[in-house]
Amino acid sequence: MPKISVTAVVVVLAVAAIGYLAFDPNAARDVNNWIRRQIGTSGAPDMKEIRSPNYTPVVPGNGL
Numbered sequence: 001m002p003k004i005s006v007t008a009v010v011v012v013l014a015v016a017a018i019g020y021l022a023f024d025p026n027a028a029r030d031v032n033n034w035i036r037r038q039i040g041t042s043g044a045p046d047m048k049e050i051r052s053p054n055y056t057p058v059v060p061g062n063g064l
Helices: 006-023 025-039
Strands: none
Touching: 006 025
């Protein structure tokens, strides 16, 4: 019985995964979102960088 090479198994698994994602849009979207979260480009704004230019803090006790 011949031994199957590791490269052949990896190629078959990669082709099967790509084929599955091509026919299941929900799974493809989930994988895409997971990858974006891992590399930090989820598209959501970073709350640390959002500024409010019209914000004036109210300090009580300064008299009216």
